[in-house]
Amino acid sequence: MKSDKIKPYLFENWHIKSWKDFDLLQQPNYLNSSLLLETLSTLRCANKIVTENEINQLKYFFSEAEKGNIFILQAGDCAETFESCSFEDVKLRVEHILSLAKKLEEAIEKKVIVVGRIAGQYAKPRSEPFETLNHFSLPAFRGDIINGIEFNEIQRQPDPLRLLKAYENSKKTYDWIKEITNHIFFISHEALLLDYESNLTHKTTYSDQWINFSAHTLWLGERTRDLKSAHVEYLRGISNPIGIKLGPNANYHEIISLLKLLNPQNISGKINLITRFGNKNNNLNLENMIHFLNHSGLCFSWSCDPMHGNSYKTNNGFKTRNFDDIISELIETHKIHNKLGSFLSGIHLELTYKNVTECIGGYKNKLNEYNLSENFQSFCDPRLNKQQSLDLIELFSLKRNL
Template sequence: MSLHIDPVFANSDSAPAGTNNLTGLDDWREMDPQQQPTYLDGPALDDALSSLSDSPPLIFAGEADVLKQRIAAASRGEAFVLAGGDCAESFADAQADKIRARVQTVLQMAAVLTYGGSMPVVKLGRMAGQFAKPRSADMETREGVTLPSYRGDIVNGYEFTEASRRHDPARLLQAYHVSASTLNLIRAFTQGGFADLRLVHEWNRGFLTSNPGYQRYEQTAREIDRAIRFMDACGADFDALKTTEFYAAHEALLLEYERALTRIDSRTGQAYDVSGHFLWIGERTRDIDGAHVDFLSKVRNPIGVKLGPTATADEALTLAEKLDPDAEPGRLTFVTRMGAGKITEALPELLSGIGDRLPHVTWVCDPMHGNTITSNTGYKTRRFEDVMAEVEGFFNAHQDAGTVPGGLHIELTGDDVTEIMGGATEIDDEGLRRRYETLVDPRLNHDQSLEMAFQVAEYLTRRS
């Protein structure tokens, strides 16, 4: 994250004379917004939103603009985007050790991908704001008892009790404060030497030596080691490599929260959502005439849209016109999430239908959400091999279409959980029982995340 930032109007909707204001940012309220909480205490909600509106920004407009430039480079094949983190953050897991482990995992993956692609990696964390999750049903029934579904810690609790499952507006403020402390810690890690390239490389060497199944990646590690020694011999300024940019991303699902954290940039008079650097619209809420598309069309952050296997070229083109009418490089990212069994047909058809009309859009692969299954032991899980098959299909489709595979968007943790089957550690159906900890969707553990990075580095090496 850049520490040299441009200010925004943090506590007011006012702006300098002659600049834009927040007109139009509330149009979404008339569009029947989907996947929103049902708050029963109106005054408490008003108080929470008022407090959020008066709170300092979590990120700054200048940071979001720098990220937009970085993502624009990925659209041209000059960088690669890596977005990784929890499926849904929890307040309880906002601990220094757990945050450090997630940041470390992303940094380790990025080091390998940087070498494989011979290009910078744009590091995004699904952190400091990824507290809300869309659900397929508003209610959940267990043993004859029906209660509201768990929608993430920003809305309600996971415990299956009436008090816990109540939609509580006080959680909006708690999410803000947890996000602020998480961002402070991420800044400390990435600016204070924790991200030193030599240190990250040593972590990866340790990962290889402690896992005999990963011998196939030792050649890549040796090549990175040789490159670092060469840089050192040439007098490279390793002090400049002790810090790195690291940006916060989340799904902009709860529109009241996002609206309360929208500010006017003092430089330009434009609206920015200061809850996170990069915001995305999910597959369930990307209706072109829907509330989420309308709201994010009016803020200047870089944004993403998830596209499932049923997405058509016409839909993608219409979304691009609505969200990025000026065809600004780095503004819009399409995140495809199609499933290993569908991507080989669906993505080529989508890319063929679009043709050369969206060269400024960045294409990123989410290989997680289309590959969810239920194990024989009843766990919601994914197979590592399916995840990697979708990644391979993503690269192949873009190679055939002559377009740029710009990045990965994955659910991961730095912990040694057992939530996804397969990989070199060979987690089987029974193995899921050992450390299945996610509250919503299964995540790659630390070893599986690095295994993915080494495999993707091979794809990038071929591309470069």
């Protein structure tokens, strides 16, 4: 990408494909370009998964969260799989998250709005483009929307037809959610695969705005939030609420520029900042960031993702997270907000209703690293299991104000 195409902190002339002229990060290399074009053409004509009215309703809830009037619970799988797309599995996922929301609502005496990592969370960013096994390298697994988990050349090759499968599964999943809940259960995923996202984005006749109809809200990842990234360029043109993941290396001035790019009209309910510093880096970094940004005059709400900054590998090779680190970062984040007169308005969690053994520790049924091999099911990041996620809500409810 030529640097002369960009003016500092100012992106002009947005259109639905303008992101292609910016820094492309975390995008697959499709060998069959004609099949990709055919697939994208089909996606452009596909039925909308969510509605503009639903998106506007969630934007209102985020604006209320900014004021501390409500709380957002955003939770679900690290990465959905095509295999898990069944009515019974969706039902169990939804019921578990709703049960957590109910417990949280009773404890904090505040309305809790549920936003699921569901019905579209099929793509995953990766630290390395390749995976090596027995001295043989293949493209890394990037989620079922791109390639397969099996370590062979055919499965690891990005397949455009998976885009259609992901759309079909997302549509079915959200239809099932509405059937299960009898009311709106908001859906979200990371805005990662830009060919998919942009071809499900349309200008509305009602509001004359560009909307991504694949989800109510999307988030911008820690790896893709660079000001010159294609992801930022795409997201600045849509009117959906947008989450921004912020790690310990986030620069205050860069975040101000990002907020102005993604929300130039400074609309309340548009931006949700999701801190993910990790328990070891949380205290001073977060306090400085909250103080600086809260005095910027810009509109946004604060959430905490206590999962992603606390990942590590055990001696026997399992990627895991320690429950104590997760709950400690969450409670400390809440206390820092309170100290500064700020509002922690949400939690962002990776969890499952299943009795998996992916995270160490817990409040009632503690796991150690030797337990991990018993039922480690995640293809990507470790999730809190059913009991651990219940423990987290209980401990947060008990200790947040101590």
